[in-house]
Structure formats: C-alpha cells, structure tokens
Amino acid sequence: MLVYDAVIVGGGPAGLNAAVVLGKCRRKVLLFDKGTQRNLASNGLRNYLTRDNISPRDFLKLVHGEIKKYGVVVKRAEIVHAKKMPTDIFLVRMKKV
C-alpha cells in the first residue's frame, strides 16, 4: 500500500491548484486525473491573469511542469471508490483509463 499526505481526485484547474499549493508546502501528493477537463473544447482560456487566450492544453502543460518541480505524482486513472478508515487514512481505488 502506498501512503501519501494528500490524494487529489481531478486534474482540472481546481485539483492542479491544490497540487501546486500542497506541493509547495512539501506535502507528498498523488493526483489522479481521467483527462476530461471541462474546457478542453475551448480554443483559449479567457480572463485568466497573465495567461489570457492560452489554449487549455498549453495551460495543462505549464501546470504539469510546475507541479513536477514539487514532486507531485500524477496518474492517469479514475478513482472509483474512496473510504475513510478509522485511523483517518483514506483508501482509494482506481481504474486505469
């Protein structure tokens, strides 16, 4: 069994932002993402400070470069089950996508 300080389910802007913050705080982080970010169909992000019009895929590339620096582990998989154990540890079960 692998143990991390934090498991993040979802690699959209919300999950990636959490990964940057926790990674910077030197937490051991594992992020799961099945790769269906809502804005992938868009030709560019709007009104995002310093990154206006950047394509969603280029944005993801930038963020993944950043979280790598902090040692965040990223897995392309779907979390299909999560359970809080009496010891306050969460067990998650994944399915490859």
Ligand SMILES: Cc1cc2nc3c(=O)[nH]c(=O)nc-3n(C[C@H](O)[C@H](O)[C@H](O)COP(=O)(O)OP(=O)(O)OC[C@H]3O[C@@H](n4cnc5c(N)ncnc54)[C@H](O)[C@@H]3O)c2cc1C
């Ligand atoms: C066409 C379109 C254009 C947009 N344009 C803009 C814009 O220009 N500017 C702007 O500010 N906002 C825009 N938005 C809104 C913006 O995309 C959303 O606010 C943002 O994507 C929400 O981020 P999120 O991380 O919450 O969710 P999402 O981007 O949806 O990411 C969630 C991620 O979690 C993954 N996931 C979900 N469940 C699981 C699971 N069980 N296991 C593993 N992975 C899982 C999904 O695969 C996905 O990759 C747009 C939205 C759309 C649809």
